[in-house]
Amino acid sequence: xxxxxxxxxxxxxxxxxxxxxxxxxxxxxxxxxxxxxxxxxxxxxxxxxxxxxxxxxxxxxxxxxxxxxxxxxxxxxxxxxxxxxxxxxxxxxxxxxxxxxxxxxxxxxxxxxxxxxxxxxxxxxxxxxxxxxxxxxxxxxxxxxxxxxxxxxxxxxxxxxxxxxxxxxxxxxxxxxxxxxxxxxxxxxxxxxxxxxxxxxxxxxxxxxxxxxxxxxxxxxxxxxxxxxxxxxxxxxxxxxxxxxxxxxxxxxxxx
Amino acid sequence: xxxxxxxxxxxxxxxxxxxxxxxxxxxxxxxxxxxxxxxxxxxxxxxxxxxxxxxxxxxxxxxxxxxxxxxxxxxxxxxxxxxxxxxxxxxxxxxxxxxxxxxxxxxxxxxxxxxxxxxxxxxxxxxxxxxxxxxxxxxxxxxxxxxxxxxxxxxxxxxxxxxxxxxxxxxxxxxxxxxxxxxxxxxxxxxxxxxxxxxxxxxxxxxxxxxxxxxxxxxxxxxxxxxxxxxxxxxxxxxxxxxxxxxxxxxxxxxxxxxxxxxxxxxxxxxxxxxxxxxxxxxxxxxxxxxxxxxxxxxxxxxxxxxxxxxxxxx
Numbered sequence: 001x002x003x004x005x006x007x008x009x010x011x012x013x014x015x016x017x018x019x020x021x022x023x024x025x026x027x028x029x030x031x032x033x034x035x036x037x038x039x040x041x042x043x044x045x046x047x048x049x050x051x052x053x054x055x056x057x058x059x060x061x062x063x064x065x066x067x068x069x070x071x072x073x074x075x076x077x078x079x080x081x082x083x084x085x086x087x088x089x090x091x092x093x094x095x096x097x098x099x100x101x102x103x104x105x106x107x108x109x110x111x112x113x114x115x116x117x118x119x120x121x122x123x124x125x126x127x128x129x130x131x132x133x134x135x136x137x138x139x140x141x142x143x144x145x146x147x148x149x150x151x152x153x154x155x156x157x158x159x160x161x162x163x164x165x166x167x168x169x170x171x172x173x174x175x176x177x178x179x180x181x182x183x184x185x186x187x188x189x190x191x192x193x194x195x196x197x198x199x200x201x202x203x204x205x206x207x208x209x210x211x212x213x214x215x216x217x218x219x220x221x222x223x224x225x226x227x228x229x230x231x232x233x234x235x236x237x238x239x240x241x242x243x244x245x246x247x248x249x250x251x252x253x254x255x256x
Numbered sequence: 257x258x259x260x261x262x263x264x265x266x267x268x269x270x271x272x273x274x275x276x277x278x279x280x281x282x283x284x285x286x287x288x289x290x291x292x293x294x295x296x297x298x299x300x301x302x303x304x305x306x307x308x309x310x311x312x313x314x315x316x317x318x319x320x321x322x323x324x325x326x327x328x329x330x331x332x333x334x335x336x337x338x339x340x341x342x343x344x345x346x347x348x349x350x351x352x353x354x355x356x357x358x359x360x361x362x363x364x365x366x367x368x369x370x371x372x373x374x375x376x377x378x379x380x381x382x383x384x385x386x387x388x389x390x391x392x393x394x395x396x397x398x399x400x401x402x403x404x405x406x407x408x409x410x411x412x413x414x415x416x417x418x419x420x421x422x423x424x425x426x427x428x429x430x431x432x433x434x435x436x437x438x439x440x441x442x443x444x445x446x447x448x449x450x451x452x453x454x455x456x457x458x459x460x461x462x463x464x465x466x467x468x469x470x471x472x473x474x475x476x477x478x479x480x481x482x483x484x485x486x487x488x489x490x491x492x493x494x495x496x497x498x499x500x501x502x503x504x505x506x507x508x509x510x511x512x513x514x515x516x517x518x519x520x521x522x523x524x525x526x527x528x529x530x531x532x533x534x535x536x537x538x539x540x541x542x543x544x545x546x547x548x549x550x551x552x553x554x555x556x557x558x559x560x561x562x563x564x565x566x567x568x569x570x571x
Contacts, residue, residue: 011365018362019353091349097315098343099366099414100335255316 008101012109015092017116031121035070036128039063042189043132054191056136056220063134064143064215065188067125071118071147072208075154076179078114080171083162093254103250107243110159111152118151119144137221146218149235150211156242163249182206187213207238264327266291266418266449267312272321274307281307283473284321289418294450296460296467298557300565303470305453306346309422312451313343326417339367342411346422346453348403350395350410357382357391360410367414374413381409385439401432405439412443419443421452425459437462457557471565481557488563489555490517492533496526496540496547508545515539529555 006014020027039062047058054061086092096106122144129135161174185195185202186209192200203209210231217224224231267289274282282304289295297305310316311323314334323330325337350359357378364374382388385405395403404424411419424440425433440463444450454460460467461481469477469484477484485491494516498508509521516530530536533552540547 005370006365006368008366008368011362011368014365015351015354015362018358019351022353090351091345091347092351094345094347095349095351095363095410096366098313098338098341098345099363100339100368101366102335 008099008105009108009112012096012101012106013112013116016109016113020113020117027117031070031074031117032124035066035121035125039066039129039132039134042066043134059132060134060136060220061216062189063129063132064219065186065212067122067129067143068147068150068208068211068215069183069186069188070125071122071150071211072154072183073179074118074121075114075151076158076174078117079110079155079158080162080174081168083110083159084165084168084171087163087253088166093250097254103254104247107156107159107246107250111155111243114151114155115148118147122147135219137219139218139221142218143215146211146214146235149232149239150207153207153211153235153238153242156239156246158242160242160245160249163246163253182208185209187216207235210234265289265324266326267295267451268322268324269308269312270322272308272311272323273319274304274311274316275319281473282311285468285470285473285475287468287475289449289451291417291449292447294444294452294463294465296464297451297453297470298455298457298460298467298561299453299470300455302472303565304473305470306422308470309420309451309453313341313420314338339414340417342414342416342419344404344407344411344419344421344424346426348407350403350406352394352396355392355394356387356398356406359395359406360413363410364413369414377413377415378409381412384412384442385409386435399432401428401435404428404432404436408436408439416448418449418451421450423453423455425454425456433459457561461557469561469564476564477560484560485555485557488560490529491531491555492529492536493553493555493559494528494530494533494536494540495549495551495553496528497524497549498526498545499548511543511545512540515543527559529559 039059043059043062047062050058052058093106097103126135126140126143158174181202185192185199186206187203188208192203192209195203213224213226214228214231265288267287269285269287271284271286272282273280273284285308297308299305307316311318311330312325314325314330314337317331326340328337330337351362354362360378360381361371361374364377365371369377379388382391385408387402387406387409390398390402395406398406408421408424421440425436428436437459440450444463450463452463464481466480467478467484468475477488479487498505505521505523505526508526509519512519512526512528516528516536518529520527520529528536528540537550537552
């Protein structure tokens with residue numbers, strides 16, 4: 001579609017970046033400083049009592065989990081209130097809808113913005129933990145890719161959810177019954193083998209668990225519990241189905 | 257496909273229908289808007305004006321009937337049509353966390369304009385809507401009139417063939433309304449095609465070359481403001497108030513019967529439709545009636561509107 005010099009989804013990304021330019025200072029703490037403090041307190045503090053897990057020191061074991069869960073939280077956090085707000089309060093999506101920007105472009109632009117946010121946070125985090133000697137394999141360079149995939153796998157279905165609710169109180173349900181269990185039972189802090197067999201499937205369906213395992217195998221240079229293709233496949237499934245769902249929901253909501 | 261490009265209407269609708277479930281918002285309307293025209297949809301709330309506008313702006317698909325915008329089909333060519341429309345919605349949807357200028361430059365990118373071109377047009381349009389001195393300020397502290405002017409500037413960023421304005425001055429104070437009308441009039445003079453909805457009669461009279469009155473999803477009248485007044489009203493209207501009015505206005509109306517063309521008793525006054533107001537007043541006095549106040553005025557679109565769409569309040 002020869003519309004001009006810029007693809008509509010890039011134009012949407014630019015709007016997010018223009019907004020972010022005013023807010024980035026506030027986000028530095030939650031996206032860079034907090035995860036680092038977390039690693040220090042959990043890895044060194046708690047790790048001092050635990051010693052080693054699965055043959056490595058606890059700090060090295062927890063770093064890949066924390067990096068994935070940072071990406072996960074960022075993807076969720078930036079796809080809830082801001083998405084509902086652009087439908088209901090700011091109505092920015094309606095403004096876009098009146099232009100050549102299509103609902104699919106709005107979804108793509110938002111995901112591109114999240115990829116930017118998550119990737120910068122992940123790179124900064126990796127740089128810091130490099131100095132803690134927590135990266136044990138050159139495969140660690142694949143972590144930004146895994147986290148990018150996790151971002152889409154998480155943000156897309158959450159965007160679809162945000163686009164289908166009328167009131168922000170529904171987000172409490174999402175946080176309570178989906179996000180917190182996922183964060184707790186996805187092998188971030190302890191191996192999921194510790195979980196009762198009944199609860200373990202929570203991890204198997206969670207995109208977070210698959211990316212935690214992929215990140216961990218990358219920093220430690222070990223094989224993940226499932227074949228790599230299976231972990232990546234689950235993440236891809238979430239990403240593709242989630243994006244399709246989000247695009248459908250956005251189309252429906254902007255149509256009426 | 258029409259080959260008479262010069263005569264091709266920019267907007268063409270035949271038997272256009274929009275249904276939401278069981279509710280039919282637009283019940284088969286015919287509309288044609290020519291290039292350079294200022295066209296108005298006039299009607300009370302719930303008349304189907306906004307639903308019609310949403311179909312014209314290609315965000316809502318017609319349920320049935322034919323609709324062509326710029327010679328294209330809004331369902332198939334929606335993206336291409338939207339690239340050539342400027343939309344000023346009823347609910348403001350400016351980005352409150354962006355500056356006035358950024359609101360325009362960001363929007364320019366949605367149309368695929370280069371950054372430099374977006375900046376150039378933004379500055380030009382801020383000048384046009386008299387907001388240049390606020391270019392760097394945030395949107396939130398702006399007054400309602402300023403926001404609406406910014407929204408109109410934003411709708412112009414792609415140099416559209418048609419500008420769609422949904423209730424452009426609702427909620428604005430008189431000064432802001434007049435400034436806005438003046439700007440829209442300039443647009444019209446430049447040859448921009450304007451399509452607007454309004455429930456303000458003075459707005460329709462000020463801005464529209466031609467308009468349709470909608471009621472209950474249908475078009476009940478069509479023409480220029482003047483021709484509508486000539487067709488549906490008398491040249492003048494006499495407003496009579498009686499000292500013991502209120503409950504007895506219906507009785508007075510009976511006593512006034514035969515003077516002028518039509519008598520309309522309202523709770524607070526009686527309207528007398530006549531081509532010669534002064535003669536009608538003389539006739540009233542001739543019948544021995546003594547109103548406490550008499551006002552002879554020219555008929556307005558409001559008289560037409562109330563005559564056609566009734567006085568029942570629609571919420």
